[in-house]
Amino acid sequence: MLGLGFHACLLRLSLPWRLSGLAAGFLVASWGTLTLTPWAQAHWRNKDPREFVLDEVAGYLLTALLLSPILPTAWIMLGGFLAFRVVDQIKVPPARQIDRKGTGGWAILLDDCVSAVHAALLVWFIYYLGVVR
Secondary structure, rough: OOHHHHHHHHOOOOOOHHHHHHHHHHHHHOOOOHHHHHHHHHHOOOOOOOOOOHHHHHHHHHHHHHHOOOOOOOHHHHHHHHHHHHHHHHOOHHHHHHHHOOHHHHHHHHHHHHHHHHHHHHHHHHHHHHOOO
């Protein structure tokens, strides 16, 4: 939800500035994931702690960044968020392999980035098929 809230704050900006804001947010959330993962793993004693969600924030922001130039904002915020959450839970390959075999911050971040690309493709496909408008 943090990524969605950040995206909502950018809506008053023109598209180029919004894209810049989404990119900056993605980079900051990615950096935070890479930097704080060792602490989160030690604190929650888990390889990929559910309580640590900066990787999901980065994933949603990447989904929104990929969709912003081509789809209406409502589609991005609702469809992109829901698709990212579902695809991230399912772990469509190669995200599943990265999640299972990878270690550290890069693996935690990369599986969400792969899920973001899958989610963006899914939302784009559904939109352009005209399944829901």
